[in-house]
Amino acid sequence: MSAVMLAIGCLLLIILPLLGLAGGGMVAGLNGATWGAVIGFVIAAAICFVPGYALIKASRRR
Known part of the structure; x- marks a missing residue:
C-alpha cells in the first residue's frame, strides 16, 4: 500500500502542473x-x- 501512495504522490508532481498549465492556458492565455x-x-x-x-515525525518518536 505504501508503494502505491508513493507512486500517486510522484505522479501528482507531474500531473497537477500539467493540468494547471492546460487549464490556465485555456482560460487566460500564456500568462494564465x-x-x-x-x-x-x-x-x-x-x-x-x-x-x-x-x-x-512518527519515526523520530521512537
Missing part, C-alpha cells in the same frame, strides 16, 4: 498557463510534503 502550472506545482508539493512530514 504559467500561473496555473506554478499553482499546480505548489499544490502537488504540499500534498507530498504533508505525508512526508508525518512520516518523519
Whole structure:
C-alpha cells in the first residue's frame, strides 16, 4: 500500500502542473498557463510534503 501512495504522490508532481498549465492556458492565455502550472506545482508539493512530514515525525518518536 505504501508503494502505491508513493507512486500517486510522484505522479501528482507531474500531473497537477500539467493540468494547471492546460487549464490556465485555456482560460487566460500564456500568462494564465504559467500561473496555473506554478499553482499546480505548489499544490502537488504540499500534498507530498504533508505525508512526508508525518512520516518523519512518527519515526523520530521512537
